[in-house]
Amino acid sequence: MVLNLQRRGLGRLADIKTHLDCSHYWYTSTDLGYTGEEVVRWNRYTALLYRNGIRLNSNADKLIWDHSPDGCPSAKSLYNQQISVLYSPTVFWWSKRLWKWRLPPKIKCFWWLAIQKHILTWDNLLRRGFSGSGYCVMCKEDTENTDHLFVHCNFTKHIWYLMGDDHSCAHDWGGLTLAENFEVWARCHPKFVHFPALVSWTIWRVRNNIIFYSHRPSVGTIIYWISRLCGYYPALETKIKKYVLTHNIPVSTILNIGTFDGAAQGGFCGGGGTLTFSDSKSYHFKVGLGEGTNTKAELLSLWALLWTAKHLQCEEIQIYGDSMAIIDLINGRTDLRNMALEHWYHRTLSLKNSFTNISLVHHYRDFNVTADKLSKEALTLEEGSLLLKEISISDTLWVPYRIYYM
Numbered sequence: 001m002v003l004n005l006q007r008r009g010l011g012r013l014a015d016i017k018t019h020l021d022c023s024h025y026w027y028t029s030t031d032l033g034y035t036g037e038e039v040v041r042w043n044r045y046t047a048l049l050y051r052n053g054i055r056l057n058s059n060a061d062k063l064i065w066d067h068s069p070d071g072c073p074s075a076k077s078l079y080n081q082q083i084s085v086l087y088s089p090t091v092f093w094w095s096k097r098l099w100k101w102r103l104p105p106k107i108k109c110f111w112w113l114a115i116q117k118h119i120l121t122w123d124n125l126l127r128r129g130f131s132g133s134g135y136c137v138m139c140k141e142d143t144e145n146t147d148h149l150f151v152h153c154n155f156t157k158h159i160w161y162l163m164g165d166d167h168s169c170a171h172d173w174g175g176l177t178l179a180e181n182f183e184v185w186a187r188c189h190p191k192f193v194h195f196p197a198l199v200s201w202t203i204w205r206v207r208n209n210i211i212f213y214s215h216r217p218s219v220g221t222i223i224y225w226i227s228r229l230c231g232y233y234p235a236l237e238t239k240i241k242k243y244v245l246t247h248n249i250p251v252s253t254i255l256n257i258g259t260f261d262g263a264a265q266g267g268f269c270g271g272g273g274t275l276t277f278s279d280s281k282s283y284h285f286k287v288g289l290g291e292g293t294n295t296k297a298e299l300l301s302l303w304a305l306l307w308t309a310k311h312l313q314c315e316e317i318q319i320y321g322d323s324m325a326i327i328d329l330i331n332g333r334t335d336l337r338n339m340a341l342e343h344w345y346h347r348t349l350s351l352k353n354s355f356t357n358i359s360l361v362h363h364y365r366d367f368n369v370t371a372d373k374l375s376k377e378a379l380t381l382e383e384g385s386l387l388l389k390e391i392s393i394s395d396t397l398w399v400p401y402r403i404y405y406m
């Protein structure tokens with residue numbers, strides 16, 4: 001088209017404009033005497049000039065690369081232009097920062113795929129025709145996808161809570177997606193900007209350990225792994241090592257996790273909880289606890305959790321509950337005030353002491369959703385009736401037990 005114009009003596013873009021009522025218009029195909037196919041090409045050409053807001057001056061025309069400030073094309077500006085077209089603004093935001101981090105390339109590549117939801121979590125595997133359970137092996141409470149695994153999973157939240165608790169980097173995960181949440185994190189914690197990548201990489205390793213080797217590392221081991229990775233970040237490593245020491249977190253490879261919760265409504269109590277073992281087996285239980293208060297419900301649910309753990313031949317366990325009062329009581333930090341519960345207090349204490357390795361830790365209600373739901377379901381159960389169910393791919397039944405109750 002440009003050659004065609006030059007043959008007509010129109011060498012510059014400024015030559016093919018016309019003035020009408022003080023406005024600029026491009027010559028029409030009729031002005032230039034075009035016919036047939038040339039009309040179509042001319043209209044396409046002027047539409048392109050119009051859309052790109054070409055500003056005319058009296059200088060000779062020259063080609064300018066619009067995607068860099070100096071108008072010169074470069075590999076960097078081409079890459080940025082392509083990325084901004086291909087990816088969402090949040091992913092684009094990460095692409096500008098991620099590759100500058102001083103981290104092993106495998107972690108950077110993993111993180112790049114994770115924020116685009118391209119890693120092989122169950123949702124992606126099912127889409128590719130694989131068959132399987134589809135649910136998250138960390139919590140067994142929800143289907144597994146990138147956002148769940150690294151942000152919303154109760155197990156992951158607990159790791160974040162432990163990490164944040166002592167490092168002035170506690171964080172409220174309010175956003176929906178991984179990329180959104182961690183963009184907010186990066187803005188709030190500019191010194192620890194790549195910390196989410198280290199935590200997510202570790203969570204991914206733990207998840208793969210459970211799936212491929214049926215081995216669930218303890219919470220202490222996971223924190224230790226993260227602190228090892230923080231060798232790339234010496235200041236943080238020191239803080240995390242101090243945290244592991246001061247909180248006496250056991251760094252072992254075998255640890256079973258239990259949660260419990262009690263509910264009281266209309267004068268009746270129920271209890272419920274979960275048990276997840278190192279070999280990746282997982283159980284839910286619920287128990288009818290008769291008449292009583294919320295304190296009784298919490299104490300007896302803990303007792304029922306310990307009873308169930310023993311029944312399943314468990315000797316080492318880390319227990320989480322959202323009742324600070326009961327955890328402080330059983331850990332010996334406070335004294336029993338409600339003497340009506342004295343009998344149950346002593347029974348719970350002696351059962352606790354029969355484990356070879358046990359710890360009771362408080363966590364927030366948000367992390368205790370399943371136990372809370374089970375305890376409410378237990379309100380309708382008969383006093384002393386305990387139902388236990390193994391959580392697995394195939395649908396299993398609740399197995400009833402009559403527990404020695406009084």
Ligand SMILES: [Zn+2]
Pocket residue numbers: 136137138139140141142148149152153154155
């Ligand atoms: Zn989960």
